[in-house]
Amino acid sequence: MSGFLKEFRDFAVKGNMIDLAIGVIIGAAFGAIVSSIVDDLFMPLIGIVIGGIDFSALVIQVGEAQVRIGLFINAVVKFTIIAFVLFMVVKFINSLKREAAKEPVETTPAPTKEEVLLTEIRDALRAQNRI
Template sequence: MIKEFREFIARGNVMDMAVGIIIGAAFTAIVSSMVDDLINPIIGLFTGGIDFSNMYLVMSGNVPDGASLQAARDSGAAVFAYGSFLMAVLNFLIVAWVVFLLVKAVNRARDMAIAKKEEEAPAPTGPSQEELLAQIRDLLAARAA
């Protein structure tokens, strides 16, 4: 069983998956920092710092006016916490947009590197397709005669 486990771990796809998970964790830190430290403050400027997370409706129970969502939950009241859901959706959209922009930038950089390699590659030497076709035509014509 240890031998099978060693073979399983040594396979390339398992190692690729491990590298992907590690890179994904690092990428998550970058995206989280970009959203929390760069994007959210800009959005806060435009929205006046509105925080939807404490918006809720009391379905049943007694909650003092102006109480926070946590206080309403702690009082045992049934609350419809639509603000938390709105914040989760908004955060998802922001993170998705940031990931899209990062992937787009990486793809653009990769395409530029590939284009540069293609420019540096030497042009193929030898006859063109038209020249080869002309040679074949001439050979066929000489063979037929």
């Protein structure tokens, strides 16, 4: 049993698990911020622009049921904002990965004076042996 607990402890304290937990916490906080932006800023302004409609109170009555279309529209706007931000984050991370993956272009350095002289000597000796 202690092997199982050790394995679980190793799993729980690995960087990936901690990173995931931090991501979930930050995501929840970001979701709250987006909710506030949509509910308190965007939707009231959009409501004013289209004639003073309060989206949170926009309801369609179907028989006894109330279809809260305004809350659905708010949810769609929130999703769109969060999806766009996540898209931009992933796009930025991918661009960083591409930059890191680029291999430096190797340039051949110009030959030194000694290399040039040795090449000339080699060529001269070859020319003498051909005659």
